[in-house]
Amino acid sequence: MSDMVYNKFLVGTAEFRTQATSLKLRKLLNQHPVVSVARYRDETEAVVLAPKVFDSLVQDQEHLVEIKRTLPMLVAALQQGIAIPSDFLERMGITAGDDSWQALNAFQSRTPIYLSESENGARLTTAHLTPGEPLLYSDEELEELDEDELTNVGG
């Protein structure tokens, strides 16, 4: 949905008539995308919109219709604890808002997350590691060991 806020530019009816040639109108709307035409200050006769403003209003209207149609389903899903895909929420204009590192780190470290797929889409399985006896040498043992045997020791 568009976040643009337009201020109406007030033009008197008589003056608007002199501006109403194609070239002048285009120039006027370039400078002021929303022009309110009024005989008197409190009596608007027409509002003239730049094409981009009109297109954005139509788009917002369509978006509003979609939200009205989807909202009851969305609320019902939330009440049932059903997960909603994030791209659907983004399409609805519902975003997390704050994606600063502070917000994301706090979220991911406090909210349990269970990953189910690897980066390439393979099912993620959980590995279990069984520790064996650690291979460690004391200082004395290290000195006694042959240099060749130390090749793979360390870290």
Place this chain on the structure above:
Amino acid sequence: MAVSPSASHAWYPPADSYWVDPAQANEYPFRYGDVFATPDHPGCVTSKGKRWPHVIVLHPSCEINAKSASDTAILVARVNRIQNLSAPQRAVVRLGWREENLVAKVAHTNTFWMPPLPMQEDGADWYADFRRLVSVDPKSLDESGREACMSHDARVYLIRKEMSFKYRWNVSIDEVRELERQRIASDPNFVGPKPSWV
């Protein structure tokens, strides 16, 4: 200390648990996970010849100056600014996963996210890139200097992330911490303060 079990697959600990307080960092030897100023090494530059911002130590997995590793080359990875990524990428690297059609998938598995370093003033965050590696001489790291000493708590997360990248092993953070606990507890040459969970 008993650590509460965590079944979550979250890749990263809370930001405030990453770095040892600089006032106490001297008690900790240079070790796996520490962030250094980029050493003077021809490999530590981008393809355009720009010097890497920082490096993180990925090998050896024990103290750098430990007897068994004192003459070993040190493997370091490039540390990049998150700000240099596109906005959608930033969020994914900060989490390490993305959601697609209700499926939570691992994302950018070659990266490890880090908050600002202790003495850093601009508040910008970082990520290590496990694919950009260079072997450097231990002396060159000594000369360049350590900029952040990673806490034992955060190192466990780094080990887990590296295992995920190198071997595609998804091991729980509790298991990795337990293995690290056993390793530290049975190491007679361990230097510096031990974590509370050992």
